[in-house]
Amino acid sequence: MLVTLEAFFHDALRPALPGDVDVVTGPSRGPASTVSRLVEVCALNLKLALPEGEDLAGGREVAFRSGVHRWSANGKQVNFTLPKDIQGEVVELESPPGRPLRQGDQYVLEGNTVRFYRPPAQADIAVVAFLRGERAHGFLERRRCEISLVTRAWAREHGEADKLLSSALAAALLASSDIGNLDDSAPDDSGVRIRLRRPVVTLLGLSRGAEEHEETPFFRAQAEFLIRGEARAARRRRGARAREPYPRGTAALSPGRVPEIFTTKEEVSMSDVVHQKGILDASTDPKQDSYVIMTAAVLGYAWWRLSNGHDCSFDFEIKDETLLRPDNKKALEDDADFRLHRSIVSKLNAALQNNGMATTKQVKVGITPIYRKGSTGNMIIGGSGHEAAGSNERCNPMFPTGTTAEKLFDLAVGNIWVQDPKDQQHKRWALGYQGRGAYTGFITGRPDGQTGLLSTFRHTVPQSGYGRRWHPTTPIDVPVGPGETQKTWGMIGTKALQDTLKTQGMHMDKESIPLVPGRDIVGYTHGMIQAVYDVRWHEARLGKGKGGRPHEIAVGDATTKLASCFPCTLFMEATGFPPSSTHIGRGESWSPLYPDGSTNSQQVCWSQCNAEWHQFCQTVLEKGLACLLKNKGGKSFVHSDYSGSLAALGAYVEKQAKAPRDFANLILDALTVHEGEAKRVEATLVLL
Numbered sequence: 120m121l122v123t124l125e126a127f128f129h130d131a132l133r134p135a136l137p138g139d140v141d142v143v144t145g146p147s148r149g150p151a152s153t154v155s156r157l158v159e160v161c162a163l164n165l166k167l168a169l170p171e172g173e174d175l176a177g178g179r180e181v182a183f184r185s186g187v188h189r190w191s192a193n194g195k196q197v198n199f200t201l202p203k204d205i206q207g208e209v210v211e212l213e214s215p216p217g218r219p220l221r222q223g224d225q226y227v228l229e230g231n232t233v234r235f236y237r238p239p240a241q242a243d244i245a246v247v248a249f250l251r252g253e254r255a256h257g258f259l260e261r262r263r264c265e266i267s268l269v270t271r272a273w274a275r276e277h278g279e280a281d282k283l284l285s286s287a288l289a290a291a292l293l294a295s296s297d298i299g300n301l302d303d304s305a306p307d308d309s310g311v312r313i314r315l316r317r318p319v320v321t322l323l324g325l326s327r328g329a330e331e332h333e334e335t336p337f338f339r340a341q342a343e344f345l346i347r348g349e350a351r352a353a354r355r356r357r358g359a360r361a362r363e364p365y366p367r368g369t370a371a372l373s374p375g376r377v378p379e380i381f382t383t384k385e386e387v388s389m390s391d392v393v394h395q396k397g398i399l400d401a402s403t404d405p406k407q408d409s410y411v412i413m414t415a416a417v418l419g420y421a422w423w424r425l426s427n428g429h430d431c432s433f434d435f436e437i438k439d440e441t442l443l444r445p446d447n448k449k450a451l452e453d454d455a456d457f458r459l460h461r462s463i464v465s466k467l468n469a470a471l472q473n474n475g476m477a478t479t480k481q482v483k484v485g486i487t488p489i490y491r492k493g494s495t496g497n498m499i500i501g502g503s504g505h506e507a508a509g510s511n512e513r514c515n516p517m518f519p520t521g522t523t524a525e526k527l528f529d530l531a532v533g534n535i536w537v538q539d540p541k542d543q544q545h546k547r548w549a550l551g552y553q554g555r556g557a558y559t560g561f562i563t564g565r566p567d568g569q570t571g572l573l574s575t576f577r578h579t580v581p582q583s584g585y586g587r588r589w590h591p592t593t594p595i596d597v598p599v600g601p602g603e604t605q606k607t608w609g610m611i612g613t614k615a616l617q618d619t620l621k622t623q624g625m626h627m628d629k630e631s632i633p634l635v636p637g638r639d640i641v642g643y644t645h646g647m648i649q650a651v652y653d654v655r656w657h658e659a660r661l662g663k664g665k666g667g668r669p670h671e672i673a674v675g676d677a678t679t680k681l682a683s684c685f686p687c688t689l690f691m692e693a694t695g696f697p698p699s700s701t702h703i704g705r706g707e708s709w710s711p712l713y714p715d716g717s718t719n720s721q722q723v724c725w726s727q728c729n730a731e732w733h734q735f736c737q738t739v740l741e742k743g744l745a746c747l748l749k750n751k752g753g754k755s756f757v758h759s760d761y762s763g764s765l766a767a768l769g770a771y772v773e774k775q776a777k778a779p780r781d782f783a784n785l786i787l788d789a790l791t792v793h794e795g796e797a798k799r800v801e802a803t804l805v806l807l
């Protein structure tokens with residue numbers, strides 16, 4: 120890598136300096152007595168940051184066999200097809216070399232053809248594709264790194280060294296503003312390949328002096344640079360031979376040559392995603408981490424509700440409606456699930472009281488309103504959650520008014536029947552996701568216009584710019600991988616299930632872009648949350664209270680509860696739309712929407728809502744953690760199995776979490792480990 124960097128700067132400086140001045144690279148003993156002027160470029164060292172946590176191998180990832188394919192271009196061509204004998208899928212594209220492109224924005228992949236929107240500029244090597252094949256022996260490691268580089272100008276005449284350096288410096292600074300990814304230029308069969316991602320160069324300082332070399336006096340002027348980037352080292356396991364090592368020398372520059380390198384993995388831009396075993400620490404258990412984080416969040420939320428003058432009820436989902444009949448009370452009391460639910464609520468109350476909550480203020484065991492397919496009132500209401508429990512204002516909304524709203528409602532619940540021209544059968548026609556846990560976001564009461572239905576939206580979490588996120592390095596339930604029985608992290612179910620979810624109406628983002636298991640994190644934004652963003656956006660234009668009311672309509676055959684999931688509840692409470700009812704079942708890989716940083720009013724509104732939610736997450740997590748850490752008579756409310764994760768959460772909050780967003784991201788990470796919140800609370804807390 121040092122040699123590669125020197126070569127980069129050498130090529131940048133060379134044209135800026137007089138032709139009779141030698142520009143040399145590498146360590147040097149200084150100028151020989153036979154020269155009068157000389158410029159040197161020397162990369163002195165590369166330092167890698169240690170992996171997080173105590174386990175030096177904790178951040179290692181699986182490696183895939185991979186290769187590189189290079190194409191020339193004539194300036195007109197837009198389609199580039201991989202030759203038939205090339206194995207693997209394209210995971211990254213650069214054009215010109217060193218400049219990563221964004222799939223979807225600059226090109227699309229259609230089978231083994233890369234289709235550009237604009238033709239790449241003419242060049243012998245115009246397009247570089249990085250390919251990923253089957254799993255390989257070895258591993259991939261990514262770590263932050265720093266490189267020191269120095270440029271020295273030597274001259275015998277006074278003032279000449281300064282002149283040379285000033286030309287060299289201008290050229291170096293210009294080039295460093297435009298430096299792309301760098302590959303180690305001399306890959307060999309040693310089993311290690313290093314790639315420097317997104318290097319950033321900064322000038323550290325200038326210095327000069329007068330020295331004697333070979334008994335000849337010289338003036339020296341030098342500039343020191345610091346380069347920071349992300350080094351990716353891929354290592355082959357000893358004994359596992361490269362099938363076809365990257366040839367030395369010119370082969371790397373010949374278009375069309377596809378050396379198959381032993382290993383390396385798809386590359387991503389500077390990433391804020393931490394790849395390690397546990398969410399909180401490289402050595403903690405990720406499931407236990409998720410249990411403790413969500414238990415703290417549930418406790419902290421309950422504390423916030425109760426100490427701010429609201430009731431707090433976690434509503435139980437009744438599957439058998441007969442249990443609600445007055446003559447069936449005993450059967451309900453005996454129902455195993457219901458008993459478990461009550462025990463969870465008792466544990467929460469005990470921990471709250473230990474932390475000073477008055478005994479008159481208790482979390483209540485509620486029953487979620489029942490969903491009756493196709494009937495009116497099948498809605499969760501955003502914004503009524505501070506009304507009295509059980510009141511009409513809280514959970515009996517008016518039927519949506521206005522023709523468009525009514526039609527949309529019918530569409531969402533599948534109340535519209537159409538005759539199929541193929542078989543003349545009348546079929547129910549529904550819009551939006553109708554599968555398990557199906558709710559459709561819906562807005563009523565806006566004076567001017569109606570927003571369409573908002574189904575659960577699957578997308579990928581941005582890898583950088585939105586705070587630390589976590590990706591596991593050990594399998595949890597469904598393993599991460601490209602197979603049908605595997606998944607991309609965060610995904611609900613397996614890869615094979617995704618088509619089913621799609622046919623049930625789930626809206627999936629940028630489907631033409633294949634997910635990259637091992638890198639991507641999948642998230643789901645529920646319809647209610649999309650509705651909240653939409654209402655807030657219109658409020659910004661129309662005034663508070665005039666943007667309409669967000670709802671979620673229960674739809675489909677597999678959904679029975681009219682209650683918001685816990686992560687939706689946090690977001691709704693934070694943004695001013697507390698839900699009519701909350702359950703503590705699953706909110707698998709729940710996600711907010713990520714604004715793209717642009718300044719249009721919708722994106723600004725998303726950022727604003729997210730900021731309020733971040734703040735609320737910090738409030739509830741900090742309070743919940745305090746409750747968990749407070750012992751009673753020397754005994755902990757946290758089951759001993761979870762004490763490691765509890766300590767790690769305490770350390771994380773104290774040392775690593777810096778901004779409110781870090782707290783929100785912890786909750787998001789915990790939700791990628793799929794489990795119901797009730798189960799997590801039940802396992803984590805003990806009753807004292």
Ligand SMILES: [Zn+2]
Pocket residue numbers: 645647683684685686687688706
């Ligand atoms: Zn939800």
